[in-house]
Amino acid sequence: xxxxxYIAEALFFGFVILTFMGGFxxxxxRLLMHAVLGLAVSLFGVAGLYFHLxxxxxxxxxxxxxxxxxxxxxxxxxxxxxxxDQLLAKKQVRKNLPLALVTCALGFVGLFVAMIVRxxxxxxxxxxxxxxxxxVGENLLYQYCMAFELISVVLLTAIxxxxxxxxxxxxxxxx
Amino acid sequence: xxxxxxxxxELIRIVIAAICGAVIVFGNALVMGYAERKLAGxxxxxxxxxxxxxxxxxxxxxxxxxxxxxxxxxxxxxxxxLFMLAPLIAFAPxxxxxxVIPFSDKxxxxxxxxxxxxxxxxxxxxxxxxxxxxxxxxxxxxxFGAIRSVAQNVAxxxxxxxxxxxxxxxxxxxxxxxxxxxxxxVWFVVIQPLAFLIYIVAMVAETNRAPFDLPEAExxxxxxxxxxxxxMSFSLFVLGEYANMFIVCSVATVxxxxxxxxxxxxxxxxxxxxxxxxxxxxLMFFLIWIRWTYPRTRFDQLMNFCWKYLIPFSLVNLLxxxxxVKLL
Numbered sequence: 001x002x003x004x005x006y007i008a009e010a011l012f013f014g015f016v017i018l019t020f021m022g023g024f025x026x027x028x029x030r031l032l033m034h035a036v037l038g039l040a041v042s043l044f045g046v047a048g049l050y051f052h053l054x055x056x057x058x059x060x061x062x063x064x065x066x067x068x069x070x071x072x073x074x075x076x077x078x079x080x081x082x083x084x085d086q087l088l089a090k091k092q093v094r095k096n097l098p099l100a101l102v103t104c105a106l107g108f109v110g111l112f113v114a115m116i117v118r119x120x121x122x123x124x125x126x127x128x129x130x131x132x133x134x135x136v137g138e139n140l141l142y143q144y145c146m147a148f149e150l151i152s153v154v155l156l157t158a159i160x161x162x163x164x165x166x167x168x169x170x171x172x173x174x175x
Numbered sequence: 176x177x178x179x180x181x182x183x184x185e186l187i188r189i190v191i192a193a194i195c196g197a198v199i200v201f202g203n204a205l206v207m208g209y210a211e212r213k214l215a216g217x218x219x220x221x222x223x224x225x226x227x228x229x230x231x232x233x234x235x236x237x238x239x240x241x242x243x244x245x246x247x248x249x250x251x252x253x254x255x256x257l258f259m260l261a262p263l264i265a266f267a268p269x270x271x272x273x274x275v276i277p278f279s280d281k282x283x284x285x286x287x288x289x290x291x292x293x294x295x296x297x298x299x300x301x302x303x304x305x306x307x308x309x310x311x312x313x314x315x316x317x318x319f320g321a322i323r324s325v326a327q328n329v330a331x332x333x334x335x336x337x338x339x340x341x342x343x344x345x346x347x348x349x350x351x352x353x354x355x356x357x358x359x360x361v362w363f364v365v366i367q368p369l370a371f372l373i374y375i376v377a378m379v380a381e382t383n384r385a386p387f388d389l390p391e392a393e394x395x396x397x398x399x400x401x402x403x404x405x406x407m408s409f410s411l412f413v414l415g416e417y418a419n420m421f422i423v424c425s426v427a428t429v430x431x432x433x434x435x436x437x438x439x440x441x442x443x444x445x446x447x448x449x450x451x452x453x454x455x456x457x458l459m460f461f462l463i464w465i466r467w468t469y470p471r472t473r474f475d476q477l478m479n480f481c482w483k484y485l486i487p488f489s490l491v492n493l494l495x496x497x498x499x500v501k502l503l
Contacts, residue, residue, distance in 0.1 A: 033257070033310060040303065060292035067299045068332070071306055071325045078310065078322065133289070133349070 012052050019045030032077035040070040057133045192284035196273040204417045208235045211463050218467045245406030253403065254311035261308030262404065262411035268297040269418035276425045277352040279435040279447030290351040291339065294426060295332075298381070301419060302328040305383075305390060308412070309400035320399025323474060324390035327380055330478060334485035335377035338370040341489075341496040342430050351426075355434025364431040369492045371431045373485055375461075378423045380477070382416060385466040389474055424458040425451075432458075 022045055025038025047062040140148045209224075209232065216223025224231030249255055272294040274284035287293060302325055309321020343349065345366075346357045364371045380387040391399035401412050428434060432454045435447030472480070 033254075037257075037307070056287065057289050057292065060289050060296045063296040064292065064299055067296075067303055068329050071302055071329065074306055074310070075322055075325050078318065 008052070011048070015045045015048035015052060017045075018042070018048065021045075033074060036070055036073050036077060039073075040066070043070070057136065188284070192274050193270065196270045196284075199273055199421070200269060200414060200418045203421045204414045205235045205239075207417045207420070207459060207463075208238070208413075210460070211466075214460070214463050215467045218464070239410070242406055242410045247408055248403075248405045250313060250403050252313040254313065257307050257311035258403075259408070261304050261311060262408040262415075264307060265301055265304035265415040266411040266418075268300040269415055269422065271297045272422045273418075275351060276422070277355055277429065277434060278451050280352075280444040282445060282448050283352060286350055286352045288348070288350045291343070291349045291354075291426070294351075294422060295336065298419060298422060299328070299332065301415060304412075304415070305400045308404070309390075312400075312403035314403055316396045316398075317400050317402050320390040320392075320396050320402075324383060324400060327383070327387065327389060327477060330481045331377045331380040331485075334373050334481065334489040335381060337486070337489040337493055338367075338373040338377070339426075339430060341367055341370045341493050344493070344496055344500055351429050351434075355429045355436075358433045358436065362431060362433040362436075367431070367492070367496070369488065370496075371427075373489045373492070374427060374431070376485060377481075378427060379462065379465070380481070382420050382423055382462075384416075384420070384462060386469040386472050387477060388466075388471060389477060392471055394471075420459060420462060421455065424455045424462070427458055428454040 019042050022038045022040070022042025026035045026042060027038075029035045029038060043062060043066040047059040047066075050056075050059040050062060212234070213223040213231070224234040227233040227237050249258055275287050275290040275293055277283040277286070305324045306321045309317040309319075309324070312318075342354065342363055345363070346354050348354060383390050389399075390396075391401065396402070401409055404412065428451060435451040437447070437450030437453075440446040440449065
């Protein structure tokens with residue numbers, strides 16, 4: 001038994017390290033491709049954490065959705081981002097680095113403290129079997145129905161907007 | 176300590192499932208590689224490989240040895256770490272879906288209640304590998320192939336999911352074993368012929384095979400995303416492709432062709448695997464057949480076909496299914 005608890009613990013820290021490493025790669029790299037791949041690694045870590053928390057459904061959806069999303073971001077990056085040669089030619093401005101660091105640190109600490117102070121921590125109830133699909137579905141369609149529908153409307157608007165923008169460009173080209 | 180012993184069978188099961196997965200991946204690549212070349216030959220009225228062994232059956236073994244001995248060439252301007260990583264990302268995830276495929280009543284790694292999602296999630300990682308490989312080669316042909324692959328795979332994932340969703344609504348479960356078991360009187364291919372057709376088309380597109388092999392179109396892009404790859408890193412892409420074909424054909428078998436059902440044999444909990452593999456390899460034969468029979472589509476035709484025909488038809492099919500499930 002102890003062995004399995006150790007394995008679970010090790011997996012948990014492995015996923016946490018993966019998440020942080022991916023995040024660090026994402027902000028540290030100057031090349032958009034590497035940054036987005038860091039994001040992918042980080043999201044895999046989060047999927048692993050969902051799995052560790054006993055919801056394989058959420059973990060699978062995380063991988064399924066974000067792999068596609070990461071691919072799209074990479075394609076956009078290839079189309080509008082700088083190439084490696086252009087990046088090497090550019091000089092990085094480091095004049096405002098201390099100011100940026102201080103602002104980020106203050107913002108992060110402020111948000112973090114506010115989050116800890118304002119959240120009521122309750123101990124989780126014991127899980128009985130894996131009900132994740134049914135549970136997520138019922139919650140989305142009963143308790144959070146309004147938010148769910150609003151998000152759908154926002155996404156629909158975004159899709160229609162993207163189609164209109166793309167079509168407009170194409171018609172101008174042909175005329 | 177007692178709990179350890181009670182969990183020990185599970186550990187042994189994991190190890191055996193992993194070994195069987197490796198056997199399936201490599202054995203399948205050998206069989207399919209030979210079958211593909213032989214069938215391609217016969218479709219074109221030529222004998223195919225004939226020199227190594229009787230009717231060339233050892234050809235693939237020799238080819239494998241040759242590929243392992245080849246030098247790995249990395250282009251000077253390539254992004255070396257990503258260039259080396261891409262074939263591994265293409266190859267590694269194919270082992271996971273094999274764990275949940277119900278080959279017969281008793282032969283299955285794990286029966287997860289999110290089995291289908293697991294397969295789709297890990298099969299979708301293949302696109303990321305193609306994209307990384309194409310971009311990091313620093314070659315215009317490779318980049319074109321990679322970007323085509325993203326557009327194609329993201330588009331064809333939608334009709335694939337929706338056509339499978341119709342079956343999910345009928346069976347009320349994501350577990351592959353229960354879906355296979357739900358077809359004991361009639362297979363779902365009879366009840367859902369449209370969903371089956373849509374799935375087959377999307378399946379060909381998802382595995383990047385002709386007539387939808389735009390990411391690696393030889394005539395326009397030399398070899399698309401794997402132009403710069405050689406030796407073992409190239410063969411990892413090919414192994415991944417054959418394993419993905421096996422996986423999508425297995426999903427088709429489970430969802431539409433009744434899984435392991437067939438004429439009962441003795442010890443059917445185990446011997447059902449014969450029927451299962453027979454159906455899977457018939458589908459694979461079909462894939463090879465259309466690859467060497469039809470010409471490649473143009474890219475705009477490919478995308479139009481998905482967005483203007485497959486997605487609306489699959490949505491209508493889903494709607495009809497939902498109404499029928501509610502009424503009956």
